[in-house]
Amino acid sequence: MLSGTHKYDIKFLGKFLRPSAFAEKISVALTKQPKTPQSKHGIAMLTILVFLLLTSFAHAQEIDLLLKNGHVVDPANNINAQLDVAIADGKIVKVGPDISSEKAKKIVDVAGMYVCPGLIDIHTHVFVGSNPDTFADGILSLSPDDFTFRSGVTTVVDAGTSGWRNFPVFKDQVIDKSKTRILAFLNIAGAGMSGKQAQENINDMDPAKATEAIRKYPDVIVGVKIGHYEGSQWTPFENALAAASRSNMPLFVECHLPQYSLEDQLKRMRPGDIITHSFEKVSERMSVIDEQGKVRSFVKEAQKKGILFDLGHGGAGFWFSEAMPALQQGLAPNSFGTDLHRFSMNAGMKDMLNVMSKYLSMGMTKEDIIIRATAGPARSIKRPDLGHLSEGAVADVAVLSLRDGNFGFVDAGGNKIEGNQKFEAELTIRAGKIVWDLNGISAVKFTK
Ligand SMILES: [Zn+2]
Numbered sequence: 001m002l003s004g005t006h007k008y009d010i011k012f013l014g015k016f017l018r019p020s021a022f023a024e025k026i027s028v029a030l031t032k033q034p035k036t037p038q039s040k041h042g043i044a045m046l047t048i049l050v051f052l053l054l055t056s057f058a059h060a061q062e063i064d065l066l067l068k069n070g071h072v073v074d075p076a077n078n079i080n081a082q083l084d085v086a087i088a089d090g091k092i093v094k095v096g097p098d099i100s101s102e103k104a105k106k107i108v109d110v111a112g113m114y115v116c117p118g119l120i121d122i123h124t125h126v127f128v129g130s131n132p133d134t135f136a137d138g139i140l141s142l143s144p145d146d147f148t149f150r151s152g153v154t155t156v157v158d159a160g161t162s163g164w165r166n167f168p169v170f171k172d173q174v175i176d177k178s179k180t181r182i183l184a185f186l187n188i189a190g191a192g193m194s195g196k197q198a199q200e201n202i203n204d205m206d207p208a209k210a211t212e213a214i215r216k217y218p219d220v221i222v223g224v225k226i227g228h229y230e231g232s233q234w235t236p237f238e239n240a241l242a243a244a245s246r247s248n249m250p251l252f253v254e255c256h257l258p259q260y261s262l263e264d265q266l267k268r269m270r271p272g273d274i275i276t277h278s279f280e281k282v283s284e285r286m287s288v289i290d291e292q293g294k295v296r297s298f299v300k301e302a303q304k305k306g307i308l309f310d311l312g313h314g315g316a317g318f319w320f321s322e323a324m325p326a327l328q329q330g331l332a333p334n335s336f337g338t339d340l341h342r343f344s345m346n347a348g349m350k351d352m353l354n355v356m357s358k359y360l361s362m363g364m365t366k367e368d369i370i371i372r373a374t375a376g377p378a379r380s381i382k383r384p385d386l387g388h389l390s391e392g393a394v395a396d397v398a399v400l401s402l403r404d405g406n407f408g409f410v411d412a413g414g415n416k417i418e419g420n421q422k423f424e425a426e427l428t429i430r431a432g433k434i435v436w437d438l439n440g441i442s443a444v445k446f447t448k
Contacts (some may be wrong), residue, residue: 119156123337271306
């Protein structure tokens with residue numbers, strides 16, 4: 001059974017994400033213009049014209065794909081109801097009740113399933129190549145299309161596997177060749193994750209070069225990463241922060257920084273910057289929970305300041321002993337970054353839906369989980385064009401079902417919790433095209 005209506009945490013979401021808020025702003029701006037009788041008349045005529053144009057367009061619109069009877073969960077638009085979704089030319093053309101199937105080329109009945117914006121995973125390593133020992137251009141990264149669509153993910157952000165030196169190779173070799181939308185946090189280390197030597201080379205952590213690369217690829221690079229430096233100098237962190245500030249983008253802090261204290265890292269970060277591996281329990285970094293089981297006060301301060309907490313599961317980044325008390329005390333992740341790579345995919349992490357299902361078993365509502373997999377990460381990377389099903393938006397859609405059964409969920413320490421529901425990706429749509437169909441719900445039934 002699908003749940004009834006649920007009130008979204010709009011404060012979490014941020015007003016700027018809601019397209020309706022944009023429309024309100026535009027209409028307010030229009031009404032604030034000084035009005036002469038002529039301009040009033042002009043505005044009225046223009047409004048009528050636009051209205052006529054839109055309605056005639058809607059009538060003439062052919063639908064390539066119509067998803068019927070699903071339960072649409074679109075937090076950015078505050079939609080949580082049984083509605084149909086019409087797609088044409090790779091875009092969402094309408095979300096509403098009982099959309100006529102008369103002009104639809106293909107109809108898929110998704111009754112009993114959740115229809116959500118395509119999921120966004122902001123922590124992955126997908127700069128796959130042939131080098132046997134590295135993440136950058138190596139086999140420790142994964143080929144995105146092999147793993148994304150089967151778990152409802154349509155957008156990934158690569159977390160600094162490349163830097164300004166090898167980003168063009170990444171773009172040419174993987175980004176431009178994949179169906180998954182691939183965005184990137186650019187590593188401040190010039191050669192990205194090309195091994196220890198490259199990651200410790202401060203001379204190559206050049207904010208000017210990083211900023212130049214960001215300017216060259218504004219549609220793909222969404223932030224700057226600092227991560228694997230193990231020394232005690234703050235120059236790498238400061239250079240990464242400088243490149244992020246100059247580009248008006250978030251800094252993504254992946255915490256393999258044993259000489260920097262967690263408190264110092266959080267203090268140096270600005271509102272909107274993202275820390276990952278938020279619930280890890282490793283010797284190289286202090287955890288967010290103190291010895292008394294409480295969220296540390298400086299972590300609470302950072303959350304209040306507007307620092308964003310990405311889950312960043314990976315092989316060692318997610319422990320129930322940290323995540324559960326954190327959730328109970330109001331520290332939920334802002335995004336479910338999986339830290340997808342060769343070592344996490346077959347361990348406790350598995351895929352994004354498995355990570356989301358852990359939170360379901362920990363008591364988070366389905367709706368609050370879906371926000372953190374769609375509109376939340378879109379906000380973190382400042383991409384308001386993604387993570388919603390507004391009319392005119394790119395048709396990236398995840399159709400999910402909740403499977404009942406007995407399931408076990410394992411963290412990075414090998415600890416297990418049990419649950420009786422699990423998310424499953426039934427249908428994934430990328431730019432209007434079906435790219436994953438688990439049970440053939442869009443296929444033609446075979447008859448002898
Ligand atoms: Zn990572």
